[in-house]
Amino acid sequence: MSDLEVRLVELGGALDHPDGDALLDRVRAEIRDTAPARVRRWPVRLAAAAAVVVLLVAALPSSRDAIANFFRVDGVQLRSARERPHVHPSATPSTTASPTAPGAVTVADAQRSVDFTIVVPDDVARPTVTVDPVVPGGLVTLDYPGYRITEFSAPPGEAPFAKFVDRRTKVAPTTVRGASGYWITGTHHDLAILDRDNRVRPSTIRTTGHVLLWNERDVTIRIEGPHTLASAQAVAASIS
Amino acid sequence: MVADPELVERARHGDDVAFSALLERHRSVALRVGYTIAGPDAEDAVQEAMVKAYRHLGRFRPGSPFRPWFLAIVANEARNRRRSSGRQDAVGLRLRARAGSADASWVGSAEEHAMAHAQQARLLAAVAALGDRDREIVALRYFAGLTEIETAEALQCARGTVKSRLSRAIDRLRDALREEVVT
Numbered sequence: 220m221s222d223l224e225v226r227l228v229e230l231g232g233a234l235d236h237p238d239g240d241a242l243l244d245r246v247r248a249e250i251r252d253t254a255p256a257r258v259r260r261w262p263v264r265l266a267a268a269a270a271v272v273v274l275l276v277a278a279l280p281s282s283r284d285a286i287a288n289f290f291r292v293d294g295v296q297l298r299s300a301r302e303r304p305h306v307h308p309s310a311t312p313s314t315t316a317s318p319t320a321p322g323a324v325t326v327a328d329a330q331r332s333v334d335f336t337i338v339v340p341d342d343v344a345r346p347t348v349t350v351d352p353v354v355p356g357g358l359v360t361l362d363y364p365g366y367r368i369t370e371f372s373a374p375p376g377e378a379p380f381a382k383f384v385d386r387r388t389k390v391a392p393t394t395v396r397g398a399s400g401y402w403i404t405g406t407h408h409d410l411a412i413l414d415r416d417n418r419v420r421p422s423t424i425r426t427t428g429h430v431l432l433w434n435e436r437d438v439t440i441r442i443e444g445p446h447t448l449a450s451a452q453a454v455a456a457s458i459s
Numbered sequence: 460m461v462a463d464p465e466l467v468e469r470a471r472h473g474d475d476v477a478f479s480a481l482l483e484r485h486r487s488v489a490l491r492v493g494y495t496i497a498g499p500d501a502e503d504a505v506q507e508a509m510v511k512a513y514r515h516l517g518r519f520r521p522g523s524p525f526r527p528w529f530l531a532i533v534a535n536e537a538r539n540r541r542r543s544s545g546r547q548d549a550v551g552l553r554l555r556a557r558a559g560s561a562d563a564s565w566v567g568s569a570e571e572h573a574m575a576h577a578q579q580a581r582l583l584a585a586v587a588a589l590g591d592r593d594r595e596i597v598a599l600r601y602f603a604g605l606t607e608i609e610t611a612e613a614l615q616c617a618r619g620t621v622k623s624r625l626s627r628a629i630d631r632l633r634d635a636l637r638e639e640v641v642t
């Protein structure tokens with residue numbers, strides 16, 4: 220370390236920042252006021268041999284926090300369906316692109332407007348590609364005949380993608396290309412993209428079918444469309 | 460003393476005492492980073508970051524270091540506040556008031572002490588005048604003491620990018636300090 224760098228380290232200890240003595244009390248108060256009490260013990264045993272774990276979302280006292288403890292996919296948050304804003308969702312498989320996005324572009328064009336490397340499956344069909352530029356880092360949707368792939372890379376601490384789940388939703392951990400992921404079934408759950416204040420962007424709410432979801436190299440990838448885990452995994456496996 | 464990984468794991472299973480202990484351990488460093496990036500909004504930024512960390516503990520990858528993950532959230536909050544405050548001028552940063560002669564770690568005359576303090580104040584002014592991105596990486600690497608790899612993780616960029624950004628920030632600081640001496 221150079222002399223200047225040493226001086227910078229010393230400077231860090233001499234800053235007149237607030238001491239934040241009351242900080243933890245305020246944090247606790249805020250957490251208490253705005254969220255239900257955390258579940259103290261995770262009541263559902265994850266049987267090591269079981270391929271599918273069914274989560275009875277509505278049966279848990281504070282389902283959202285308990286699920287959040289279990290469900291680990293960067294960029295995606297699970298919310299209870301009760302929290303979904305009452306905007307009529309579009310049930311047609313429309314794109315997640317915002318009204319201001321230009322519409323179909325090429326993969327190369329999309330690559331230029333997002334902050335991560337887009338992955339594509341081995342498919343002869345050319346996808347319809349749309350980009351949602353409002354999501355931090357960009358969100359890309361690739362529509363192929365029979366399935367759709369969504370990709371985005373959220374900055375740490377941000378989860379722009381929300382899934383509204385209820386007691387009928389099954390969230391099953393699975394391994395996708397060596398990474399831990401989830402096969403979420405239930406052809407009724409809604410998803411939405413959140414803005415920077417963590418509020419739902421109403422134009423993005425839509426109903427989705429079964430989804431295979433995982434993180435790979437800081438990119439969150441969703442495959443929607445295939446009706447079985449095996450067929451969804453086959454699409455995932457063909458990604459180069 | 461319970462290490463971070465264990466505290467995090469307990470916190471993830473609902474142990475709020477463990478989570479408080481975790482926050483307490485990283486509070487000071489978080490305030491340094493928040494202060495350097497957002498000045499007077501530091502405490503608000505850190506408070507919000509702590510609440511977000513609580514809510515997103517489920518997404519923390521067990522086994523990875525907690526501090527870079529947490530400071531990434533802090534930096535994000537501080538950055539947002541700085542941006543929305545619309546301030547373009549140098550962020551207002553100050554040194555803590557000097558300890559008196561009761562400061563047992565200081566060996567030297569009162570004059571030497573005053574000079575060292577003045578030199579530190581000049582360095583701080585130079586840091587405060589850095590652009591937001593430079594100041595942020597200085598805060599993470601030097602004030603919070605993250606390694607280059609941890610800084611890369613906190614900023615979600617490659618290690619090489621961290622190296623070059625740091626090197627540019629240091630160069631800019633050197634230039635600012637040189638100019639200051641000459642004028």
